[in-house]
Amino acid sequence: MRVPHALSALLPCLLLTAGAAAATPPPLPAEHLTVEQLPAQTPHWVYIYDDAFANEIDARIYLFDGDSFRRLGQIGAGFDPAYNLSPDGATTVVATTYFARGSRGTRTDVVEFTDNRTLSVSGEIVLPPKRAQTSPSLFLVAYSSDAHFLYVSYVTPEASFGVLDPLHRTVLSEIDTAGCMLVIPSGPNRVSSICESGRLLTVTLDAQGREASRTMSAAFFDPDKDPVFVQGVRTPEGYAFLSFLGEVHAIDFRGAQPVFLPPWSLMSVAEKGHWRPGAEQVWALHRGLGRLYVPMHQGGEGTHKDGGTEIWVFDIASHRRLARWPVQAQGLSRVVAVEVSQDAAPILFATTERADLAVFDALSGHLRHLEKHIAQTPWMLLIP
Amino acid sequence: MMRTLDRLFELSTRSLAQRTSRRSLLASLGQLLTGAALLPLLPIDRSSRANAAEAPPGPESPENCQYWKYCAIDGYLCSCCGGSSTSCPPGTSSSPITWIGTCHNPGDKRDYIVSYNDCCGKTSCGNCECNRNEREKPMYRPSRNNDLNWCMANADANYHCTVSVILGVAEK
Numbered sequence: 001m002r003v004p005h006a007l008s009a010l011l012p013c014l015l016l017t018a019g020a021a022a023a024t025p026p027p028l029p030a031e032h033l034t035v036e037q038l039p040a041q042t043p044h045w046v047y048i049y050d051d052a053f054a055n056e057i058d059a060r061i062y063l064f065d066g067d068s069f070r071r072l073g074q075i076g077a078g079f080d081p082a083y084n085l086s087p088d089g090a091t092t093v094v095a096t097t098y099f100a101r102g103s104r105g106t107r108t109d110v111v112e113f114t115d116n117r118t119l120s121v122s123g124e125i126v127l128p129p130k131r132a133q134t135s136p137s138l139f140l141v142a143y144s145s146d147a148h149f150l151y152v153s154y155v156t157p158e159a160s161f162g163v164l165d166p167l168h169r170t171v172l173s174e175i176d177t178a179g180c181m182l183v184i185p186s187g188p189n190r191v192s193s194i195c196e197s198g199r200l201l202t203v204t205l206d207a208q209g210r211e212a213s214r215t216m217s218a219a220f221f222d223p224d225k226d227p228v229f230v231q232g233v234r235t236p237e238g239y240a241f242l243s244f245l246g247e248v249h250a251i252d253f254r255g256a257q258p259v260f261l262p263p264w265s266l267m268s269v270a271e272k273g274h275w276r277p278g279a280e281q282v283w284a285l286h287r288g289l290g291r292l293y294v295p296m297h298q299g300g301e302g303t304h305k306d307g308g309t310e311i312w313v314f315d316i317a318s319h320r321r322l323a324r325w326p327v328q329a330q331g332l333s334r335v336v337a338v339e340v341s342q343d344a345a346p347i348l349f350a351t352t353e354r355a356d357l358a359v360f361d362a363l364s365g366h367l368r369h370l371e372k373h374i375a376q377t378p379w380m381l382l383i384p
Numbered sequence: 385m386m387r388t389l390d391r392l393f394e395l396s397t398r399s400l401a402q403r404t405s406r407r408s409l410l411a412s413l414g415q416l417l418t419g420a421a422l423l424p425l426l427p428i429d430r431s432s433r434a435n436a437a438e439a440p441p442g443p444e445s446p447e448n449c450q451y452w453k454y455c456a457i458d459g460y461l462c463s464c465c466g467g468s469s470t471s472c473p474p475g476t477s478s479s480p481i482t483w484i485g486t487c488h489n490p491g492d493k494r495d496y497i498v499s500y501n502d503c504c505g506k507t508s509c510g511n512c513e514c515n516r517n518e519r520e521k522p523m524y525r526p527s528r529n530n531d532l533n534w535c536m537a538n539a540d541a542n543y544h545c546t547v548s549v550i551l552g553v554a555e556k
Contacts, residue, residue, distance in 0.1 A: 053508060053513070054508055054510035054513075055507055055508060055510060056507060056508040056542075056543060057507050057542065079542065080533055080543070097541070099540070099541075099542055102507075103506055103507040103542055104505055104506065104540050104542060105540070107540075107541050129541075132523070132532070133532065133533035133536055133541070134523050134529075134531045134532045134533065135523075135531040155523070155526070155532060155536065156536065156537060157481055157526055157532070157536065157537070180524065181523055181524045181526075182523075182524065193524075194522075194524040195524060196524055196525050196526075223521065223524070223525055227521055227522050227525070228522070229522060230522045230523060230524070301518065301519070302455075302456075302516065302517045302518035302519065302520065303517070304517060304520070305515065305517050305520075
């Protein structure tokens with residue numbers, strides 16, 4: 001049979017196609033859309049605060065796993081928010097602001113509760129429009145030790161704080177703090193605030209969340225010469241605050257009145273005036289091991305927000321420095337926030353000026369992982 | 385408002401500008417030495433030449449974070465957002481409450497009290513972030529704190545950018 005010229009040219013292609021079809025694997029099965037469920041929580045999950053400063057109405061909190069180095073999910077956080085975790089770690093609380101028309105319009109301040117098992121919002125409490133809008137700290141929204149009260153720092157710029165009932169989702173009261181700021185919780189019903197004079201105001205609440213009594217301490221630091229950062233760490237006895245020049249002010253909050261322990265310095269005499277702490281979140285403490293982690297840099301007046309070129313590790317009981325970990329040698333830019341897990345094989349998380357997240361072995365300083373650009377402006381980290 | 389990371393952005397931007405300038409110089413030399421016909425062989429990104437004319441503003445410019453009045457600023461420079469160092473961008477409103485800094489003017493060697501007002505009512509400008517903290521104090525000393533959103537008392541409390549306004553000469 002005579003095959004037309006064009007068909008003869010096509011024939012090899014057709015045969016090839018038929019052969020290929022015979023070898024083609026079966027099509028992929030239909031897929032089913034699902035919503036991912038979180039695995040069981042581990043001690044190495046970290047909640048990363050991203051202020052999204054370049055578009056600040058869209059802040060968020062990322063949940064990241066320090067073992068798998070994967071992002072697990074996200075919590076929306078509105079405008080210039082504050083956040084914290086409940087004492088049992090089951091809830092993330094975000095105190096934030098929304099504007100009625102996105103970037104403008106009536107301001108609504110609100111506390112939102114997220115169930116950390118699902119990352120779904122489980123409830124909210126609308127606040128008076130007074131919430132302190134500022135850089136993140138442990139002490140802008142905080143639970144009482146038994147989680148029956150929730151405290152929110154207000155600045156209008158008059159200072160006060162709100163007492164909330166997180167179980168019944170209500171605002172119970174507003175406490176005037178006479179210019180003192182922050183909500184530093186202790187026990188089931190006490191709140192302390194740092195005053196411009198360097199003193200500490202402590203308010204004790206009654207069962208209804210109203211003021212029962214208040215006391216004012218003597219000044220425990222000099223706010224003119226060496227103010228303390230507002231980023232404190234929780235200790236077994238209460239909290240510790242770090243000054244711009246590296247003095248550690250530990251406070252025992254177990255009694256009715258705060259007890260101020262003798263301050264001690266992170267630096268030797270030779271290092272003073274050269275090295276100092278600086279960051280957005282200036283230190284972290286492993287309470288079981290008593291190890292402090294502090295981003296340190298060389299600099300002078302006005303560098304207290306410069307990140308650390310080294311992380312210094314201290315034993316909080318003996319005040320002895322255990323290690324200096326230069327971070328730039330490991331490819332990191334300056335460290336702006338640190339947090340450490342509380343388990344026996346702890347991880348130190350550190351975010352950097354370039355917005356990377358470093359995952360260190362907190363015992364050896366070994367860099368296990370560097371997650372590039374974890375967020376836009378990751379200024380704080382929290383671990384239950 | 386405020387923040388720290390700008391320092392890196394500002395430094396990296398200036399560093400980039402410096403590198404760009406050097407590459408542009410190489411491009412010019414290449415043209416002189418080898419002629420335009422050989423240019424495609426040079427390992428140079430000539431797109432950078434477009435940037436060569438856009439020299440970054442020096443520290444005498446209100447669009448530069450190192451401008452003397454910005455010694456305790458934290459936020460976006462209104463000069464880069466449609467305003468100036470003393471005016472808010474169109475359509476925003478100025479905050480009536482502020483924090484202050486004390487800044488040294490190298491031009492007349494005087495120290496000045498500077499008011500840092502935020503401009504409010506639109507989301508953050510996102511251009512020319514600048515964070516400097518000379519004599520800056522934590523939020524429990526609010527008049528010297530640049531972390532607070534000073535748009536907090538405005539009808540539209542959203543933060544957009546920050547200006548710096550001379551209030552007077554600082555008394556010694």
